[in-house]
Amino acid sequence: MGRVVVIDHPLVQHKLTIMRDVNTGPKDFRELLEEISMLMAYEITRDLPTEEVEVTTPLARGRFRMLAGKKIGLVPILRAGLGMVNGVLRLIPAARVGHVGLYRDPETHLPVEYYCKLPPDVNEREIIVLDPMLATGGSAVAAIDFLKERGARQIKLMALVAAPEGVRRVQERHADVDIYVAAIDSHLDEHAYIVPGLGDAGDRLYGTK
Numbered sequence: 001m002g003r004v005v006v007i008d009h010p011l012v013q014h015k016l017t018i019m020r021d022v023n024t025g026p027k028d029f030r031e032l033l034e035e036i037s038m039l040m041a042y043e044i045t046r047d048l049p050t051e052e053v054e055v056t057t058p059l060a061r062g063r064f065r066m067l068a069g070k071k072i073g074l075v076p077i078l079r080a081g082l083g084m085v086n087g088v089l090r091l092i093p094a095a096r097v098g099h100v101g102l103y104r105d106p107e108t109h110l111p112v113e114y115y116c117k118l119p120p121d122v123n124e125r126e127i128i129v130l131d132p133m134l135a136t137g138g139s140a141v142a143a144i145d146f147l148k149e150r151g152a153r154q155i156k157l158m159a160l161v162a163a164p165e166g167v168r169r170v171q172e173r174h175a176d177v178d179i180y181v182a183a184i185d186s187h188l189d190e191h192a193y194i195v196p197g198l199g200d201a202g203d204r205l206y207g208t209k
């Protein structure tokens with residue numbers, strides 16, 4: 001079973017509380033999501049391998065640790081996942097960015113892929129799927145399905161707010177995927193919105209409500 005890591009850092013929780021506030025406008029919402037994404041990236045990369053290299057300081061020569069060159073890929077789920085990309089890139093500027101676009105078929109209610117462009121070496125990269133709201137888990141499961149079909153082997157999921165239903169669904173369908181979130185809220189309402197949540201993340205990011 002994949003791990004579920006709730007990033008309970010005071011800065012993350014403070015910023016998330018401001019994002020939840022209905023009076024927070026798109027400019028602040030975007031900036032806060034970027035900042036939280038950067039802070040979460042610090043935690044999600046905790047297990048990256050390092051290697052010793054030799055460096056000469058102004059005083060002495062020594063051996064010190066650097067990242068061992070593991071390749072990272074970020075895959076935001078369109079559209080709200082885009083709001084997390086820049087924050088993560090600030091910490092991992094060498095990461096490549098793929099995109100997955102999904103819509104829900106109005107009749108079958110199943111997610112349908114309408115766009116997918118991934119780095120060609122997706123099978124060699126540790127992939128971090130980005131989507132702020134892990135609600136039913138339908139989009140996250142479908143995006144991870146598509147990534148695995150295209151060869152991705154190491155995948156983590158980074159969300160801001162999750163519902164217990166979404167966490168369970170990803171764990172059931174993709175037991176190898178660790179999930180990182182800033183909060184697990186109470187439940188989903190009848191429209192599959194997370195309660196208390198923060199509303200529609202895409203609309204709040206881009207002012208389209």
Ligand code: URA
Pocket residue numbers: 080133135192193194195197198199200201202
């Ligand atoms: N997507 C959102 O943007 N918000 C929710 O609460 C659920 C899904």
